[in-house]
Amino acid sequence: DQQVKQNSPSLSVQEGRISILNCDYTNSMFDYFLWYKKYPAEGPTFLISISSIKDKNEDGRFTVFLNKSAKHLSLHIVPSQPGDSAVYFCAASLNAGGTSYGKLTFGQGTILTVHP
């Protein structure tokens, strides 16, 4: 049973436009959410995170939105750049105050392609 789902396997956008990557989760106990970016032949790298007590977190061109009632989060990239082309994974964790922080449940990933 996939507790974290990314239903779009791929997304293609034009350089300069907005990229919106979506993620849904089923476990209402998740209280911390993260996005990771992965280039081919490399490990994932942390991009941005959000606690369940917030509904938005921004870092430069990247903004994550959390809708707890819908159990949905999204990553907005504005403006998109060709270097943003990568696989994006959303992840969720339980018990934000404890040592289970590192126990992440990942979505399947979305391949983002940004065309020049």
Next chain:
Amino acid sequence: NAGVTQTPKFQVLKTGQSMTLQCAQDMNHEYMSWYRQDPGMGLRLIHYSVGAGITDQGEVPNGYNVSRSTTEDFPLRLLSAAPSQTSVYFCASSYLGQGGKLFFGSGTQLSVL
């Protein structure tokens, strides 16, 4: 600063063979973990450790063993490889309480024939 180092990068095994995937980090992180990535499945947690001498199972631990004798090293052992263990394996580490902000190695691509 090397970060998280995984060896080997590629490995081909025959069914029933054993091997150890190595993972070392130089950031003095308490938390270390192993994930496997399969097509359409995302990354799934195999085993993790919150410090030397302490290990625990993740979501998919069967067929794998781990130990943590030092803070720096967290090897993953396959005792009797099976084709179902064909995957890309990632080691990751972090300080405890870092909110899941893991540092990943570059991965080991394993094929079991």
